[in-house]
Amino acid sequence: MNILLASSEVAPFAKAGGLADIAASLPIEWAKYGQNPIVVMPKYGFIDTDKYGFKLTDITIVVPMGYWHEYARLWEGYLPNSTVPVYLIEHNIYFDRNGIYGDPIEYGDNDRRFIFFSRAVFETAKAVNFRPDIIHAHDFHTAFSMAFLKSYYNQEWFFSETAGVYTIHNLAYQGWFNPSNAMLYSGFGMSQFYQGSWFEKNTSVNAMKIGIMFADKITTVSPTYAKEIRYPYYSEGLQDELNLRGADLVGVLNGVYYDEWNPAIDDNLYLKYSDGQFEIKQKNKLEFLKEHGVSAEDNLDLPLISMVSRLTEQKGIDLITSKLEYYLSEGMFRFALLGTGESRYTDFFRYLGWKYPNLAFVNIGYDNTLSHRLFGASDFFLMPSRFEPCGLTQMYAMKYGTIPIVRIAGGLADTVEEYNLETNKGSGFTFWQYNAEDFEASIKRAISIYNQQPHWDNIRNNAMSNNFSSAKSALEYLKVFKWAIEKVR
Ligand code: ADP
Numbered sequence: 001m002n003i004l005l006a007s008s009e010v011a012p013f014a015k016a017g018g019l020a021d022i023a024a025s026l027p028i029e030w031a032k033y034g035q036n037p038i039v040v041m042p043k044y045g046f047i048d049t050d051k052y053g054f055k056l057t058d059i060t061i062v063v064p065m066g067y068w069h070e071y072a073r074l075w076e077g078y079l080p081n082s083t084v085p086v087y088l089i090e091h092n093i094y095f096d097r098n099g100i101y102g103d104p105i106e107y108g109d110n111d112r113r114f115i116f117f118s119r120a121v122f123e124t125a126k127a128v129n130f131r132p133d134i135i136h137a138h139d140f141h142t143a144f145s146m147a148f149l150k151s152y153y154n155q156e157w158f159f160s161e162t163a164g165v166y167t168i169h170n171l172a173y174q175g176w177f178n179p180s181n182a183m184l185y186s187g188f189g190m191s192q193f194y195q196g197s198w199f200e201k202n203t204s205v206n207a208m209k210i211g212i213m214f215a216d217k218i219t220t221v222s223p224t225y226a227k228e229i230r231y232p233y234y235s236e237g238l239q240d241e242l243n244l245r246g247a248d249l250v251g252v253l254n255g256v257y258y259d260e261w262n263p264a265i266d267d268n269l270y271l272k273y274s275d276g277q278f279e280i281k282q283k284n285k286l287e288f289l290k291e292h293g294v295s296a297e298d299n300l301d302l303p304l305i306s307m308v309s310r311l312t313e314q315k316g317i318d319l320i321t322s323k324l325e326y327y328l329s330e331g332m333f334r335f336a337l338l339g340t341g342e343s344r345y346t347d348f349f350r351y352l353g354w355k356y357p358n359l360a361f362v363n364i365g366y367d368n369t370l371s372h373r374l375f376g377a378s379d380f381f382l383m384p385s386r387f388e389p390c391g392l393t394q395m396y397a398m399k400y401g402t403i404p405i406v407r408i409a410g411g412l413a414d415t416v417e418e419y420n421l422e423t424n425k426g427s428g429f430t431f432w433q434y435n436a437e438d439f440e441a442s443i444k445r446a447i448s449i450y451n452q453q454p455h456w457d458n459i460r461n462n463a464m465s466n467n468f469s470s471a472k473s474a475l476e477y478l479k480v481f482k483w484a485i486e487k488v489r
Contacts (some may be wrong), residue, residue: 001481003224004132006121006397008114008390009100009142010041011051012080012368013088016100018254019138019169021219022470025257027084029474038130040121042113043075043088045096061089061123065116066184072120073126085167087106087128089120098113110141111177114207115185118144119400122153124350131158133483136165139173143211145187147198150214151188154488163484165477166215167252168208170389171229171236172314173388175207182207203239212241218249221390222411226251234387234410250480253414254390261375261396268372272294273401275357275464278457281376281401288336292361302359303333303450305405306378308393310372311341313351316384316407320441321348328359330350330446335377336361338370368456373459375400378447383437384431394428398463404428405446407439415468419449425464472485 005027008451009020024399043073048056054077063070077424089095094113097103099111121142126131134267137145146164153442178192182205193199198205198213203269212218220226224327226249230232242249247298258470259265263281265273270287273280285304294300309315322468328335337349363370375381381397383406390411395405398415408430429446 001035001356001485002130003481004034004040004121004125004130005029005037005132005136005138006118006142006145007138008042008117009315009324010039010079010086013047013086014044017169017434018221018390021257021392022169023138024079025255025470026477028079028082028157029255029471030478031082031084032471032477033460033474035478037084038128039079039084039086040124041086041088042095042117043090044100045092046098047088049075049077049088051354052080054086055336056090059127061120061127061358063116063120064082064187065119065189067472072114072123073275073439074124074486085128089124091116091120100377110175110454111205112185114141114175115144115182118142119148119186121145122148122159126158132162133485134163134165136167136477136481137211137215137222138167139169140207140211141175143175145212146211147186149360157417161485161489163216163481163488164210164214165217165219165480165484168211168218168220168229168389171208171234171238172316172387173410174209174236174238174281176201177201177205177207177304179205186458196200209238209241212238216248216487217480218242218245219480220249220424221252221254222414223251223253224413225387225389225410228410230388252473252480253411253468254392254395256392256395256399256468258399261372261399262377263400266372266376268369269376270373273376276461278401278431284376285378288373289334294334296462298358299331302338303379303380303447304333304377305380306336306338306364306374306402307335307382308338308374309341309383311339311345313342314388316386316388316434317341317345319384320382320434322344323440324360324437325352325355327443328356331359334359334361334442336363336374338363338365338367338374338420339356340364340366364436375402376395379404379450383407383412384434385409385412386434391415395466395468398427398466398468401464403446403463404441404457405459407434408432416464419455419462421455424455425462427459427466450467
């Protein structure tokens, strides 16, 4: 199967969240299954082309935009340690910037940038003579490609047998665009924009809706989220569209690329460890504490709870800010944070780091190595999300024997099972109601297990032996792709 994956983020070249990890791991797994994937993404100014071995090709593509054409050069490289080709689309006015979506405030021309990209994907396929069976688009940034496929490109022989699959990673970001601009850039024109058309939502253009309506099959990143988003509480206003397309909507659980996220081979760790080697894991914790100025006179036995996260309302940061200072002042645990996001949260965490230097380790920023180290060094991983389409970090944490404390929502419900003291099954601690009391109760249950053998070893063994491999998830996608192809042929 020829699969063209189009994404605004692909790790390690450009990453803002889990989308980048998935866009990189799926194609590698598909290639292992004998499929033929390529990846297309924008050439952002910050991508280190030398480091990743990208070469400028002699191809210039011509991309129709509204009533004019724009030009872009193609760079070619590979996903690391693979033979999967990656094409970078160079259009410096749009992409030679420090951010993916903004820096830090959203760029005002994201409509134009991503409509251009969504169309350039097709011109790239033609230019490199890759006739796709599937165009796999991800989130609102590439949603317009589903409309371009059905409206323009399916009529060309080259794409006449191509099916479109659209994956929703997060409904909270929909791409609300000004109609007169978006309908112009996309070439569809205002005649196709009217109340109830596939381009219209609440008098704006909504890219997410376009992806949902035009795709042959729609997937989202966990089975529970696929159910949740049919109801208003989680649908971000798109329940009608999602229910209309309900027969074509499938939840495919995201997977972990264990060649990268595995403590036995992870060079970022202070010390590598395998299943059951908890004394080495403990050394990782002690190294981390030492590096952060905690000495032997301090109580080294306190549990270490960490977070690696975007600091947004989605991630349940309000629950944490409401009680964290109290927990620290009571000496319940140590807390480590790596994150970027809203200033109301970063200000709070910086304050805590300043006030409790021995208990709270706060790193505001983006740091891949530190993220791996935190998964290795921590006892618990906190993720009290309001909603969570899938979440990768709780799965990474478990692989590192770090026990997740999560709110049961979306992919967290599909991946974290409460530890049961009778059966010794389960590998985390969970709560459901979004309130401080239930949150606190789950933390207290977690800390009590930390102090109880053999439960503490049982739960960590359970966590490390879970299998959420991206190979499984890639296979599920291949099934969806077959259904999509059956629909168009
Ligand atoms: P989301 O996509 O909603 O942000 P996920 O859990 O699916 O959440 O994926 C987040 C990804 O981004 C993970 O790979 C995580 O390790 C990484 N990440 C998030 N924040 C940071 C940070 N500040 N530094 C390094 N990596 C981060």
